[in-house]
Amino acid sequence: MPQYKLTYFNLRGRAEISRYLFAYSGKKYEDHRIEPADWPKIKPTIPFGKIPILEVDGVIIHQSLAIARYLARESGLAGQTPVEQALADAIVDTIDDFMTLFPWAEKNQDVRKQAFDDILTNKAPELLKDLDTFLGDSNWLVGKSVTWADFYWDVCSTTLLSCKPDLADNYPRLLALKDRVQALPAIAAWIQKRPKTIM
Ligand code: GSH
Known part of the structure; x- marks a missing residue:
């Protein structure tokens, strides 16, 4: 198995x-936090x-x-067919487009808060509505089994909900999807053991 080293901040x-x-996937890696x-x-x-x-x-x-897509492919979590893979990519990109709207690095706290409030209040509902429609009554966003798109929804929405806890109250199916991801034994164990950070 390759030697993996992931470098990021303690976030x-x-x-x-x-x-x-x-x-x-259970692959061993160095979780290097600078x-x-x-x-x-x-x-x-x-x-x-x-x-x-x-x-x-x-x-x-x-x-x-690119890193996550590589790991998802290696672990069979990228989607079961080329079309599923494209759909999983599209969902990840859609969520990411939204996440990049936020001024994460803004130092002025007033400016930061105003921008976050605006995005969470005025822009998030459209994304949530579209994601909810896309998910429908399925268990997973793409195909019949979990993919990295489900993981990305859980990861990003955890941060969004920490900023606005009632954000997805009108979307119980999206909240249930978070529960399903977090109930996967390996994910539950990771959430339990990971360093507690604000973001
Ligand atoms: N699109 C890139 C990705 O998804 O990896 C964005 C990478 C990025 O902006 N990383 C930030 C960073 O390195 C941390 S989230 N900031 C420090 C800097 O730009 O000097």
Whole structure:
């Protein structure tokens, strides 16, 4: 088995989808979490200067979703057919489009809060409605078994719900999907054991 090293800050953030995939597949990896104070000296040593990165036997892969898609393919969680794989990619990209609307790195707390409130109040309902329609009465977002799209929904919505706990109250099917993901034994064990961080 390859040697895996995942580097990110001590946050769930953009690394958590890959940590879910490692947890689910049972693959061993180094969960390397760097301190913000060390980042300025590490940044220039990393291709493209952003994290997360995944090292696979020393080969550096950047971009969180490229990393996660690779791990999902390796673990049979990318979708069972090419069409399912495209649909899972599309759902992940749709959720990610929404997550990138937030000014995560904004230092001014008033500006940050105002932007978060606006997005959560005015933009989230449309995404939730569309995701709920897409899910319908199925157990999983794509196909008949869990995929990384379900994981991404759980990871991202956990952060969104920490900002606005009633966000998905009108969407019990989406909340039930979170419960299903979090009840998978390997995911439940990871959530129990992972470092507790705000994001
Ligand atoms: N699209 C990239 C991905 O999904 O990996 C975004 C990567 C990104 O912006 N990472 C942030 C980062 O490296 C942390 S979430 N920030 C430090 C910096 O830009 O110097």
